[in-house]
Amino acid sequence: MKRSWAPAWLLALLLVLAFMASLALGEVRLAPSEVLNVLLGGGENLSRTVVIDFRLPRALVGMAVGAGLAASGVLMQSFFRNPLASPGLLGVSTGGALGAVTALALGWASNSVFALPAASIAGAFLATFAVMALAKREASAEHLLLAGVALNALFGAATSFLLNLTAGRFEVSGQIVFWMLGGLENRTWVHVWMVLPGTVLGCLMLLPYRRAMNLLSLGERGAQSLGVNVRRLQWEIIALSTVLTALATAVGGVIGFVGLVVPHILRLGFGPDHRRLLPLSMIGGAAFVLACDLITRFLPGELRLGVVTALLGGPFFLWMLRRPT
Amino acid sequence: MIRAENLTLGTRLHDVSLHLPPGSLTAVVGPNGAGKSTLLLVLAGLLKAEGSIAWLGEDLNLITFPERGRRLAWVGQDLQADFAFPVRDVVAQGRHSFGDDGEFVDDAMQALDIAHLADRPVTRLSGGERHRTFLARALATDARIQLWDEPTANLDVRHGLDVLQLATRLRDEGRAVLISLHDLRAALCFDQVLVLDQGRLAASGKPEAVLNPELIHRVFGVKAYMGQEMILELP
Secondary structure, three states: OOOOOHHHHHHHHHHHHHHHHHHHOOOOOOOHHHHHHHHOOOOOHHHHHHHHHHHHHHHHHHHHHHHHHHHHHHHHHHHOOOOOOOOOOOOHHHHHHHHHHHHHHOOHHHOOOOHHHHHHHHHHHHHHHHHHHHOOOOOOHHHHHHHHHHHHHHHHHHHHHHHHHOOOOHHHHHHHHHHHHOOOOOOOHHHHHHHHHHHHHHHHHHHHHHHHHHHHOOOHHHHHHOOOOHHHHHHHHHHHHHHHHHHHHHHHOOOOOHHHHHHHHHHHHHOOOHHHHHHHHHHHHHHHHHHHHHHHHHOOOOOOHHHHHHHHHHHHHHHHHHOOO | OEEEEEEEEOOOEEEEEEEEOOOEEEEEEOOOOOOHHHHHHHHOOOOOOEEEEEEOOEEHHHOOHHHHHHHEEEEOOOOOOOOOOEHHHHHHHHHHHHOOOOOOHHHHHHHOOOHHHOOOEHHHOOHHHHHHHHHHHHHHOOOOEEEEEOOOOOOOHHHHHHHHHHHHHHHHOOOEEEEEOOOHHHHOOOOEEEEEEOOEEEEEEOHHHHOOHHHHHHHHOOOOOOOOOOOOOOO
16 A cells, blocks of 8 residues: 655754744844754854753743643544544643643642652543543543543633732742643653653554554444453543643643644544554644744734644644534 | 353343354344343453453463454444544454454455545544444454354445345355344354343254244343245345
8 A cells, every 4th residue: 555754854954943943033043054053063053052051941841832732633633533532622631731830739749750750640641530420431422522622621710810819929820820721831851851751752652552542543343343452442542632632732832733733634544544644744734833833922912822823733633623524 | 262151240231152163154133232242342351341251262361462453353333433543544453453454454345345445544534434444454464263243234225235145255264253233134144143132142053943032022022934035146
């Protein structure tokens, strides 16, 4: 069977361009040659500081967030057999954010670097289990989305409550607002270590599941009759997708629509075969988040990343709902 | 080839035992809700029930998942397709437990008359075409045991007869084929008929012995006459 990898190269090229742009562009504008110089260990002191201390960690975190969220979206869509499922709509992102905010509000986050991602993972799993309990598998799209609406509202309210509790402690409440809106500002190498190894590992662990996910997305029983251990596969992919979302949320806050929009566009363009869709979504998600982050740097009023992805993703989602299936 | 003893599942199945020998074509009939689909799911190992099941002489619980995929193929009734895989890719999934070697895929598409739809997304098929696609996926497994749940329900007369003829061919190749049906007249052509009623096996055996007016009246609540009727067969 012919399977062209041209789209992968194209997306990879886009990703490289977005990566270089996010290192070069901003308040201090650097020439591409200077960026390359810095990456190769040379360059002026100012450029080195700008690239190595500020923009490189931000870009790496952005790529990990984008790849993780997009992969997580692909997994949830396959798991729920529903192209509308995604970490944002189902409340898994908000669950992760609630975990992160709880860790901040209660001061755990200052004790250990890993407290924040751990709390975020716990919150995301809470949300995943709640969605699974509320909307049984093969639930209708309406049921699933309504469960997501309810969870998003609930976790949002709990987060607001924590925000109220910390009123007056401006440093903490500022951080909480950051997690609610999502963004990549001021990300440091600590955040890179928080998110990047886990995301790379998670994405690599997913690759062997691609063939079985093809079968699963056409029905659980059919997949099992063809030799897939469906129960185990489902646990593994839902756990991995939750961890990927949680890691992304722990460093970037709630960044919506990446897991929905990116797999969808790629599926429209290159078909639903997970052997291609999953790696393409990882590359495409990373490029999408970097591109959105670049937009935040140039639009006036310091738009947050989560706001930009929502501004782009919201209309897309509405268009998708109107589209005849 | 497949043997089941005392299958019981809540109120859906009561103490059903059966044996499908190699080279046999068996029909399961019964009113709506009699437990036909449940029985097929249990036999396919897709639904847990009390009792014991053996495939090719081996206890089902001891057979690994990939080996199950090689030994038995099952096609359900409720075939949804929410993702636009091309027909050929769906049929090729039948080879999952064989490392996607692509064997029998073209033959299976030919046999189900969907070769001309190979590149069409499954989301853009009619109900009957989709059913034939999933039957082709089961056929591509080359499994020794085939369980099909109402395979003809969505099909036109011609393709319905095709499927029954295909089942006969598989029987002649030495496989065990079990098909659930509503068409009692079609069941008359099978080697063996199982009649399910409220989860119990009401009768089993040769169709001419089992499908008598008395039983049909008792189980289905209709009167059966033998008489002149239009006969449809493949040219």
